[in-house]
Amino acid sequence: xxxxxxxxxxxxxxxxxxxxxxxxxxxxxxxxxxxxxxxxxxxxxxxxxxxxxxxxxxxxxxxxxxxxxxxxxxxxxxxxxxxxxxxxxxxxxxxxxxxxxxxxxxxxxxxxxxxxxxxxxxx
Amino acid sequence: xxxxxxxxxxxxxxxxxxxxxxxxxxxxxxxxxxxxxxxxxxxxxxxxxxxxxxxxxxxxxxxxxxxxxxxxxxxxxxxxxxxxxxxxxxxxxxxxxxxxxxxxxxxxxxxxxxxxxxxxxxxxxxxxxxxxxxxxxxxxxxxxxxxxxxxxxxxxxxxxxxxxxxxxxxxxxxxxxxxxxxxxxxxxxxxxxxxxxxxxxxxxxxxxxxxxxxxxxxxxxxxxxxxxxxxxxxxxxxxxxxxxxxxxxxxxxxxxxxxxxxxxxxxxxxxxxxxxxxxxxxxxxxxxxxxxxxxxxxxxxxxxxxxxxxxxxxxxxxxxxxxxxxxxxxxxxxxxxxxxxxxxxxxxxxxxxxxxxxxxxxxxxxxxxxxxxxxxxxxxxxxxxxxxxxxxxxxxxxxxxxxxxxxxxxxxxxxxxxxxxxxxxxxxxxxxxxxxxxxxxxxxxxxxxxxxx
Numbered sequence: 001x002x003x004x005x006x007x008x009x010x011x012x013x014x015x016x017x018x019x020x021x022x023x024x025x026x027x028x029x030x031x032x033x034x035x036x037x038x039x040x041x042x043x044x045x046x047x048x049x050x051x052x053x054x055x056x057x058x059x060x061x062x063x064x065x066x067x068x069x070x071x072x073x074x075x076x077x078x079x080x081x082x083x084x085x086x087x088x089x090x091x092x093x094x095x096x097x098x099x100x101x102x103x104x105x106x107x108x109x110x111x112x113x114x115x116x117x118x119x120x121x122x123x
Numbered sequence: 124x125x126x127x128x129x130x131x132x133x134x135x136x137x138x139x140x141x142x143x144x145x146x147x148x149x150x151x152x153x154x155x156x157x158x159x160x161x162x163x164x165x166x167x168x169x170x171x172x173x174x175x176x177x178x179x180x181x182x183x184x185x186x187x188x189x190x191x192x193x194x195x196x197x198x199x200x201x202x203x204x205x206x207x208x209x210x211x212x213x214x215x216x217x218x219x220x221x222x223x224x225x226x227x228x229x230x231x232x233x234x235x236x237x238x239x240x241x242x243x244x245x246x247x248x249x250x251x252x253x254x255x256x257x258x259x260x261x262x263x264x265x266x267x268x269x270x271x272x273x274x275x276x277x278x279x280x281x282x283x284x285x286x287x288x289x290x291x292x293x294x295x296x297x298x299x300x301x302x303x304x305x306x307x308x309x310x311x312x313x314x315x316x317x318x319x320x321x322x323x324x325x326x327x328x329x330x331x332x333x334x335x336x337x338x339x340x341x342x343x344x345x346x347x348x349x350x351x352x353x354x355x356x357x358x359x360x361x362x363x364x365x366x367x368x369x370x371x372x373x374x375x376x377x378x379x380x381x382x383x384x385x386x387x388x389x390x391x392x393x394x395x396x397x398x399x400x401x402x403x404x405x406x407x408x409x410x411x412x413x414x415x416x417x418x419x420x421x422x423x424x425x426x427x428x429x430x431x432x433x434x435x436x437x438x439x440x441x442x443x444x445x446x447x448x449x450x451x452x453x454x455x456x457x458x459x460x461x462x463x464x465x466x467x468x469x470x471x472x473x474x475x476x477x478x479x480x481x482x483x484x485x486x487x488x489x490x491x492x493x494x495x496x497x498x499x500x501x502x503x504x505x506x507x508x509x510x511x512x513x514x515x516x517x518x519x520x521x522x523x524x525x526x527x528x529x530x531x532x533x534x535x536x537x538x539x540x541x542x543x544x545x546x547x548x549x550x551x552x553x554x555x556x557x558x559x560x561x562x563x564x565x566x567x568x569x570x571x572x573x574x575x576x
Contacts, residue, residue, distance in 0.1 A: 052400040080139040080481070080510065101510045103140030104395075113414050115400055120143060123516050 036062045039107070041116055043069035043087070048109050053117040059102055063119065065095045074110035079103070079121070138222060138303070139485075141395060142477050142513070144575030145520040153524035157531045157566045161559050164535055165552065172544040174537070176370035179353050180360030188359045197251060201260075204252035214493030215309055222303050225493055228486025230308055231296060236479040238337060239471055242344040246351065249341035255319040256331050262320075276326040276333060281375030284322075286383055288315065288336030290430070293387035297394060298422035300415050339380055343464055346371050347533075368537050371461035378456050379434050381463040385565070386430030388467075388474050392572035393429070394422060433565070437463060440561040444554030446547040458545055459558065462538035466562065469530015470569050473523040477512040484508045523573055531566040535559055 037057045042049050057063055065075065068091040077083040077097055085095040087109075099105055099121045107116045190196055215226035241248050250256065295311050296302050315336075322330035331338055351367045353360050371377065393399055407417035438456040447455070484506075491503035499505070512519045542555035 051404060052397045054397055076138075078138050078140055080508070080513070082138050099140070101140065101513050102516050103143055103513050105140045114404070118397065121140070122143065123514070 038064045041067045055119045067093045076108045079105040145573040149524045150570040150574040153528045174365040178366045180362030183359045201257040208254040219495035225489035232482045236475040242341040247342045247345040259323045276329040283376035284334035285336045285339035286380040289383045300419045373457040377460045382434035384467045386433040390429040440557040443557035446550040465530040465533035469526045473526040
C-alpha cells in the first residue's frame with residue numbers, strides 16, 4: 001500500500017514537472033504587429049491565386065479578404081464558428097471577419113474546392 | 124451543381140478550426156525527455172521481467188463484480204446504448220441534411236475518440252454497449268432456427284477483419300472524396316451493421332469479438348486500463364496497467380490493427396500540412412484529373428504508405444535480435460504488439476483531445492435537437508461550446524506533448540520488460556535496441572507532425 005502511494009506521488013510529481021517545464025519554456029512567444037491582415041484573392045478562368053498560403057493573425061484582429069473574381073462562388077472560413085461569404089463575379093469585393101478562438105483557420109473556395117490559405121490565429 | 128451538394132473537404136467532416144501547431148520549444152523538450160528516458164531505461168533498468176498478466180491485482184469488493192456482471196446491468200447499458208443509436212439514426216435520416224446534422228459529430232468524435240477515453244477508464248466497454256451486438260442478441264431470441272455457430276470463425280483470420288474495418292473508418296474520415304457527406308456516412312454505417320450481423324449470424328459472437336473494428340479498438344485500448352479481471356477467479360480487480368498490457372491476445376493481424384490506428388493519426392497531421400496540400404494540388408493538375416477525385420486517390424495512397432511504414436518498421440524492429448530460431452523470430456512482432464498500444468493512445472489523445480472536448484460538446488448540443496425543429500427537451504439547445512482547450516494554446520500544447528511523451532515512456536517500459544521475458548540471455552540488451560530506436564522514431568515523428576511538419 002505504502003509503496004504504491006509513494007510511487008503514485010512520484011509519477012504525479014514527474015508529470016507536473018514535465019508540464020511546468022514545457023509551459024515555462026514556451027511562455028515567451030513573439031508578438032506579431034496588430035495591423036489588419038489583408039489577403040488578396042484572384043479568381044480567374046477556374047483558377048485561384050493564392051492557394052495553400054499561410055498567414056498569421058491574432059484573436060480579435062480584423063482579417064480582410066479582397067476578392068477579384070470572374071465567377072460566382074462561396075468563401076468558407078473554417079473558424080469556430082464558421083463564416084460564409086458569397087462571392088460575385090466582380091472586382092475588389094471585400095469581406096471582413098474576426099476569429100475569436102485560437103486555432104488554424106482554413107479559408108476555402110467552395111465550388112472550386114481549393115484551400116486558399118491557412119491562417120494561424122494566435123491567442 | 125447545387126450549393127449543398129458541392130464537395131468541400133472539411134477537416135474530419137466537421138468544419139471549424141484545427142489546433143495550432145505545438146511551439147518548437149515544447150516539441151524539443153518532449154523529444155529530449157523521450158530520448159533521455161529511453162536510453163536511461165535500456166542502460167540502467169531492471170534485468171528480470173517484472174510485469175505479469177497473471178498477477179492477482181487488488182480485488183474490488185465482491186458487490187462491484189456482482190453488480191457489473193448482473194444481467195440487469197448489462198441489459199440496461201445495452202438498452203441505453205441502443206436507444207441512443209436509434210436517436211442518432213433518426214437524426215441521420217430525418218434530421219437536417221446539412222453538415223450540422225448530429226450524425227457527423229457522433230461518428231467522428233463521440234465514437235472514434237470517446238470510445239478510447241471510455242475504454243481506457245472502464246475496460247472493453249464496446250462489448251457491452253455495441254448496438255450491433257444487442258440487435259444480434261435480440262434477433263437470436265426470435266425462434267427462426269437457431270443462428271450462430273453454423274460455421275466456426277476461421278482462427279487464421281485473427282484480427283484482420285477488424286483491421287480492414289478500422290481502415291475503412293480512417294479512409295472515410297481522411298481519404299474519402301467527402302468525409303462530411305451524410306449519404307456516405309450512412310452507407311458506411313449500413314455496410315458495417317450488415318457485415319457485423321451477417322458474420323455473427325454465421326459464426327456467432329466470436330465474429331463480433333474478432334471482426335468488429337470498434338470492438339477490437341476498445342479491447343486493445345482497455346489493456347491500459349487499471350481495471351481488469353483476475354484471470355483465476357474472474358473477479359474485478361484494480362492493478363498496475365503494466366501488468367494488464369501484456370494480456371493483449373496475440374493473433375494474426377494484431378500488429379496491422381495497431382499500425383492502422385497509429386499510421387492514420389500520423390497521416391491526419393501530415394495531410395493538413397501545406398507541403399502535402401501543395402503536392403496534392405500540383406499532382407492533380409499534372410494529371411488533369413478532377414481535384415476531388417485525385418485528392419482522394421492521393422490520400423488513399425498516403426494513408427496506406429503511413430500504415431505500412433508503421434507495420435513494417437515495427438515488425439522488423441521486433442525481429443531484429445540474435446539468439447532465436449526462425450519460428451521464434453516470426454512470433455516476435457505479435458508478442459511485442461502490446462507495447463504499441465500506449466504510443467497509439469498517447470498520440471490519439473494528443474491529436475484528438477480538443478476534438479473530443481470541444482466538438483464533443485457540439486455533437487451533444489446537436490443531438491438535443493436531432494430533427495432541427497427547435498426542440499429543447501434537455502435545455503441544451505441554447506448552450507454554446509466552451510472552447511476550454513483551444514482558448515489556452517500553451518496549456519493545450521503542454522497536454523499534447525505530455526500525452527505523446529507519456530505514451531512513449533509507457534511503451535518503452537512495456538517493450539523492455541517483454542524483451543527480458545522473450546529474448547534469450549546474452550541478447551536481451553542488443554535485441555531491444557532496434558525496438559527502442561524505432562519507438563524514438565515514432566515519437567520524434569509524432570512531435571514533428573504536432574509541431575507542424
